[in-house]
Amino acid sequence: MKALFSLLALASTLAMAEDARQLAKLPEPAQEVLRQEMLDNLVAVNEVLTLMAEGKVREAGEVAEAKLGVSAMGKHRSKPFDARPGPHMPPAMHGIGMDGHKAVSEFAAVAKTGDRDKALAQLPKLTAACVGCHFSYRTR
Template identity: 70%
Template structure:
């Protein structure tokens, strides 16, 4: 029993250990805009995966391009500077985001062209940039 308590304590302590990811200090308005965008991105990924599972490649490609691809860049341009996440990000973090837009456009092109094999091979790249960024950076 004592060993179990110690193991649970060790797990809890590890869970609250200091976050080793790099802090990207964004103003509060930019943090909120980025949070809303990330929630939208997760919903878009779910929609894309649902369409792929239904073999609706054309539609999956259209959603990927419109909501995640290069066509989706610049969503925050009309906002005040302090509400725009991009200009406040470290350059490498911003670069990961740009890579994600490109990966989404690459998938979209293959899916819309009906190239199922290529689209399936590119599908993991849609989340690859998300994983890289979330494992490397934090905003709080």
């Protein structure tokens, strides 16, 4: 009986661990480019948060726009087609990414004014698309 309960507990744990996110089938080169871009984005978000914590609001806005905002879009255009993530993403996934760039630019515009309180209020929008996309999609 104890073995049965252990087996049921294991089965329950495995079922809960199943990844229910939608698989975005990207060619291997595009997966690698996207993976590196996401790692770079994590570093950029950390830099923005650090600058905000240091009270360097305008600088946080400049970094956000340059590295994550609309200004950062299209950096893979010169790569071979199979290494460009965007064209291989499901349309909704691509849309989330574009919305994320736009939200970052909105944050950046507010931060560049130096208004710390308004910029802080925009910070959750800076990461909302990241969370939404990573929660909804996977590439492996």
